[in-house]
Amino acid sequence: MEAVIDVTWVAVCRATDIPADGGACALVEGEQVAIFNFARRGEWYATQNLCPHKQQMALARGMIGSTGEACEPKVACPFHKRTFSLLTGECLNGEECSIQTYPVKVEDGVVYIGWA
Amino acid sequence: MVLQPLPTVVVIGNGMVGYKFCEKLLAKTQAFKLVVFGEEPRVAYDRVHLCEYFGGKTADDLLLAPLQWYHDNTITLHLGDPVQEIDRANRTVHSRGGLVQPYDYLVLATGSSAFVPDIPGVEKAGVMVYRTIEDLEEIKAYAATAKRGAVLGGGLLGLEAAKALLDLGVPETHVIEFAPRLMPRQIDAAGSQMLQTKLEALGLQIHLSKATSSIGGEDTIDALHFGDGSRLEVDMLVISAGIRPRDELARLAGLEVGLRGGIVVNDEMQTSDPRIFAIGECALHGGMIYGLVAPGYDMAEVVASQLTQGARAFTGYDMSSKLKLIGVDVASFGDPFIAEPHSRSIVFEDAHRGVYKRINISPDGKYLLGGVLIGDAEAYNLLLQTVNNKIVLPPHPEDLILGARGGEATEGAGVLSLPDEALVCSCEAVTKGAICGAVTELGITTVEGMKKCNKAGTGCGGCVPMVKDLIQGTLLAQGAYIKNVLCEHFEYSRQELFDLLKINDIRTYDAALDHFGRGDGCETCKPAIGSILSGLWNDLIVKQNTIQDTNDRYLANIQKGGSYSVVPRIAAGEVTPEQLMVIGRVAQKYGLYTKITGGQRIDLFGAHVSDLPDIWEELINAGFESGHAYGKSLRTVKSCVGSTWCRFGLHDSVSLAIEIENRYKGIRSPHKLKSGVSGCVRECAEAQAKDFGIIATEKGWNLYVCGNGGAKPQHAQLLATDVDKETLVRYLDRFLMFYIKTADPLMRTATWLNKLEGGLAYLKNVVINDSLGICAELEAEMALLIQNYHCEWREVVENPELRRQFTHFVNAPTLKDPSIEFEPVRGQKIVKAW
Ligand SMILES: Cc1cc2nc3c(=O)[nH]c(=O)nc-3n(C[C@H](O)[C@H](O)[C@H](O)COP(=O)(O)OP(=O)(O)OC[C@H]3O[C@@H](n4cnc5c(N)ncnc54)[C@H](O)[C@@H]3O)c2cc1C
Numbered sequence: 038m039e040a041v042i043d044v045t046w047v048a049v050c051r052a053t054d055i056p057a058d059g060g061a062c063a064l065v066e067g068e069q070v071a072i073f074n075f076a077r078r079g080e081w082y083a084t085q086n087l088c089p090h091k092q093q094m095a096l097a098r099g100m101i102g103s104t105g106e107a108c109e110p111k112v113a114c115p116f117h118k119r120t121f122s123l124l125t126g127e128c129l130n131g132e133e134c135s136i137q138t139y140p141v142k143v144e145d146g147v148v149y150i151g152w153a
Numbered sequence: 154m155v156l157q158p159l160p161t162v163v164v165i166g167n168g169m170v171g172y173k174f175c176e177k178l179l180a181k182t183q184a185f186k187l188v189v190f191g192e193e194p195r196v197a198y199d200r201v202h203l204c205e206y207f208g209g210k211t212a213d214d215l216l217l218a219p220l221q222w223y224h225d226n227t228i229t230l231h232l233g234d235p236v237q238e239i240d241r242a243n244r245t246v247h248s249r250g251g252l253v254q255p256y257d258y259l260v261l262a263t264g265s266s267a268f269v270p271d272i273p274g275v276e277k278a279g280v281m282v283y284r285t286i287e288d289l290e291e292i293k294a295y296a297a298t299a300k301r302g303a304v305l306g307g308g309l310l311g312l313e314a315a316k317a318l319l320d321l322g323v324p325e326t327h328v329i330e331f332a333p334r335l336m337p338r339q340i341d342a343a344g345s346q347m348l349q350t351k352l353e354a355l356g357l358q359i360h361l362s363k364a365t366s367s368i369g370g371e372d373t374i375d376a377l378h379f380g381d382g383s384r385l386e387v388d389m390l391v392i393s394a395g396i397r398p399r400d401e402l403a404r405l406a407g408l409e410v411g412l413r414g415g416i417v418v419n420d421e422m423q424t425s426d427p428r429i430f431a432i433g434e435c436a437l438h439g440g441m442i443y444g445l446v447a448p449g450y451d452m453a454e455v456v457a458s459q460l461t462q463g464a465r466a467f468t469g470y471d472m473s474s475k476l477k478l479i480g481v482d483v484a485s486f487g488d489p490f491i492a493e494p495h496s497r498s499i500v501f502e503d504a505h506r507g508v509y510k511r512i513n514i515s516p517d518g519k520y521l522l523g524g525v526l527i528g529d530a531e532a533y534n535l536l537l538q539t540v541n542n543k544i545v546l547p548p549h550p551e552d553l554i555l556g557a558r559g560g561e562a563t564e565g566a567g568v569l570s571l572p573d574e575a576l577v578c579s580c581e582a583v584t585k586g587a588i589c590g591a592v593t594e595l596g597i598t599t600v601e602g603m604k605k606c607n608k609a610g611t612g613c614g615g616c617v618p619m620v621k622d623l624i625q626g627t628l629l630a631q632g633a634y635i636k637n638v639l640c641e642h643f644e645y646s647r648q649e650l651f652d653l654l655k656i657n658d659i660r661t662y663d664a665a666l667d668h669f670g671r672g673d674g675c676e677t678c679k680p681a682i683g684s685i686l687s688g689l690w691n692d693l694i695v696k697q698n699t700i701q702d703t704n705d706r707y708l709a710n711i712q713k714g715g716s717y718s719v720v721p722r723i724a725a726g727e728v729t730p731e732q733l734m735v736i737g738r739v740a741q742k743y744g745l746y747t748k749i750t751g752g753q754r755i756d757l758f759g760a761h762v763s764d765l766p767d768i769w770e771e772l773i774n775a776g777f778e779s780g781h782a783y784g785k786s787l788r789t790v791k792s793c794v795g796s797t798w799c800r801f802g803l804h805d806s807v808s809l810a811i812e813i814e815n816r817y818k819g820i821r822s823p824h825k826l827k828s829g830v831s832g833c834v835r836e837c838a839e840a841q842a843k844d845f846g847i848i849a850t851e852k853g854w855n856l857y858v859c860g861n862g863g864a865k866p867q868h869a870q871l872l873a874t875d876v877d878k879e880t881l882v883r884y885l886d887r888f889l890m891f892y893i894k895t896a897d898p899l900m901r902t903a904t905w906l907n908k909l910e911g912g913l914a915y916l917k918n919v920v921i922n923d924s925l926g927i928c929a930e931l932e933a934e935m936a937l938l939i940q941n942y943h944c945e946w947r948e949v950v951e952n953p954e955l956r957r958q959f960t961h962f963v964n965a966p967t968l969k970d971p972s973i974e975f976e977p978v979r980g981q982k983i984v985k986a987w
């Protein structure tokens with residue numbers, strides 16, 4: 038188990054601001070964060086918005102989905118379709134780059150991002 | 154009970170062919186006792202790859218089978234004990250070691266020896282030949298200290314030996330050839346010339362038309378003396394002046410031998426004594442000695458078959474060969490020399506790159522007869538197969554040696570189009586069918602695996618590239634089949650899903666996934682299903698925008714940096730001055746880079762996502778609508794001015810183009826669609842490069858389909874001639890709908906037609922003759938799509954809920970993405986490079 042990191046929960050937007058089974062970008066503490074409303078699974082994810090492949094602020098506009106037997110949730114960058122795990126941030130196309138993920142929670146219709 | 158002794162087969166010679174004979178006979182029967190006499194101290198090895206001994210392979214690496222194999226197969230093996238006499242009357246052979254061995258059948262596989270011409274001084278130390286492992290050991294020892302080496306003979310083997318000397322580090326290596334050119338028996342004069350240039354570039358010094366008159370030196374060679382009085386100082390010489398069949402035993406035994414050597418055999422490989430066979434390089438068949446391993450193996454097969462009541466006969470063999478020289482490709486195949494009037498030759502020569510290629514084709518242009526390849530022999534296997542299998546040539550046979558112009562690789566498709574019977578590995582007689590079968594049925598995926606599985610590629614190795622291509626091609630074909638299913642979430646092809654979703658009246662992605670898929674979908678199946686749903690119902694894509702590719706989701710084209718470009722529809726490129734001014738003002742207001750597109754419209758680049766709805770609103774208010782440049786849908790119908798202004802114009806191409814563009818605008822298809830209408834055959838609108846193109850004729854319109862610009866250009870093909878406008882539109886409805894329903898995701902019309910079984914003829918039958926009886930349905934489906942057209946921009950502009958989604962930051966809607974940076978260029982701006 039990972040060490041429990043102390044996070045501050047930052048309220049970001051309303052849950053209805055993020056399209057179902059899609060994402061949107063939010064500005065959190067000056068950083069661009071992509072928030073995904075995985076409505077089909079009732080799950081929420083957040084990652085950095087920057088795609089490390091060509092440094093594009095684009096992941097929030099990517100399509101989400103899952104892969105493999107374990108249905109690992111993922112997002113595909115709209116630019117060149119590199120895909121990243123929403124759980125670990127790892128690039129799923131065998132490339133070195135990976136992305137930062139953030140804890141998310143939704144309470145009373147408000148989306149919070151866990152900020153370390 | 155007394156067991157009848159097994160009949161005895163004695164094999165003289167444990168070389169490549171003698172070994173292969175044992176292997177082949179054992180594969181057929183255990184009913185013989187096998188006794189083998191070998192002169193060399195070791196069991197049979199791979200002479201063909203002898204030069205690899207220089208490269209570090211050991212003698213053991215080269216063995217065709219380990220000693221153990223002979224024991225396991227109860228072969229009685231006498232190594233280092235050559236047979237000295239055959240007593241035909243008593244049916245025995247006598248070895249040098251004194252063994253007397255009776256036989257029921259005798260197989261002579263004594264091979265050949267290097268031919269050493271009768272030049273005074275050949276006995277001197279430092280003069281050697283190139284045939285056995287012992288020869289190589291000697292060459293290696295001399296090369297270690299030699300300053301200058303020479304090879305006598307500029308044929309296949311001689312050049313290989315010369316290259317070996319170079320690789321062994323002999324500082325100066327010369328090739329002495331008696332003939333006026335290199336490899337005169339395999340390649341033509343122009344090829345020799347090119348080869349010589351290439352070899353000289355590698356560092357070989359080549360002397361032609363040189364007759365060696367004597368070898369100088371005390372006991373050890375120090376120079377070569379030539380007929381023309383010149384001399385060359387050398388401290389080692391490798392003689393490679395040809396081969397001489399080892400027929401001395403046969404001669405002694407009174408068997409018929411050829412005038413210039415070789416044991417005479419018939420088609421059954423029998424010598425003049427029917428109990429005695431001869432195979433390999435010692436056999437003279439039809440006046441020919443075959444100095445290659447593949448025909449030798451075939452002869453071994455013939456004898457094994459004869460001894461087991463089979464009926465295989467030897468009927469001659471193809472002498473195609475590829476030189477294993479590293480650094481220069483040299484190959485000849487079929488009949489390399491055949492000339493007018495029996496054939497037409499196509500020659501390609503590039504002196505700069507050192508490439509020479511010649512192919513000889515039959516006078517009617519149908520078949521390939523042979524050829525020569527120097528400098529680039531990649532096509533060798535394919536060409537050889539084309540000759541051997543009498544494959545009918547394409548209309549432009551020059552493509553065979555030039556490659557399809559445009560640089561597209563053709564090999565993959567090429568090898569797969571060979572018939573299953575095509576002999577790919579002639580050494581081991583493995584067919585294309587067997588290789589592909591090993592991939593599909595036994596799961597073989599590598600050349601190494603294939604070698605183990607059926608020995609393909611273990612002989613001369615010339616077929617290895619082709620074996621590789623076949624493995625890859627077959628895997629790819631399987632993969633393509635797997636790819637035919639949409640992705641890991643849907644086990645159906647696009648066409649199947651199209652029908653399923655239609656029959657089950659499915660209108661959302663989620664419903665499709667629940668009914669026919671699994672998991673949560675991905676970036677492949679989401680837009681593909683989105684395209685199918687649009688093709689079925691033409692509902693608003695903005696209703697399910699998260700399953701669309703980003704361009705379709707934001708109704709604009711994402712560009713480097715994350716800004717978008719906006720293209721309003723300008724049907725057929727016709728635009729009023731007022732409209733132009735509106736576009737100009739909008740571009741000015743939002744700071745957009747403007748450029749005329751290849752499709753006769755105007756693209757506005759650099760829009761922030763949050764500005765998109767405002768930009769559209771202004772454009773819509775001026776009478777524009779979405780140009781669908783972002784969609785896999787009809788882009789533009791390009792037109793020339795036609796009869797309205799042009800003095801050559803036959804009909805009004807602009808009006809037709811506007812009508813067509815408005816008819817099909819916004820309809821989603823497997824990939825984008827482009828079109829053009831020209832007012833006469835001068836074709837100013839380039840209609841024949843489009844997915845569907847229309848050209849005016851005296852009597853009406855010609856309809857061309859499935860053309861393509863882009864990375865892989867392809868001309869459109871004529872579907873209908875001289876039709877009136879109503880017919881034209883009807884055919885178009887059917888054609889487009891048929892494509893929309895049956896193509897794979899992201900498949901352009903050109904590829905779709907290329908893959909359509911039956912091709913254009915079939916398409917014509919479906920669209921014009923209604924051969925499938927679906928035309929009424931296709932027309933009705935198209936009518937529904939046309940009727941459901943919406944301007945998607947307007948939908949967003951007028952819907953506050955949708956409009957709200959066009960922001961970069963959900964929590965700061967007025968803030969633009971600060972990471973987008975522009976820089977000025979020629980009075981406009983472009984995005985900063987990534
Ligand atoms: C350096 C080199 C490169 C080659 N490259 C190629 C190539 O790229 N492609 C190709 O197709 N071919 C090539 N060849 C030719 C190929 O190796 C021969 O065609 C093949 O080896 C012929 O097999 P064989 O069994 O007839 O003769 P060999 O392999 O020569 O075997 C004959 C054996 O019989 C033995 N023998 C002879 N007399 C007696 C006796 N009285 N008693 C007992 N044993 C006896 C010999 O010692 C020898 O071991 C090459 C040959 C050489 C030397």
Ligand code: SF4
Binds near residue numbers: 793796802803834836
């Ligand atoms: S295609 Fe013919 S009608 Fe059209 S502009 Fe060119 S010349 Fe004129």
Ligand code: SF4
């Ligand atoms: S040709 Fe290539 S670079 Fe040019 S617009 Fe098309 S995709 Fe972009």
Ligand code: FES
Binds near residue numbers: 114115116118
């Ligand atoms: S920028 Fe994201 S995949 Fe290239």
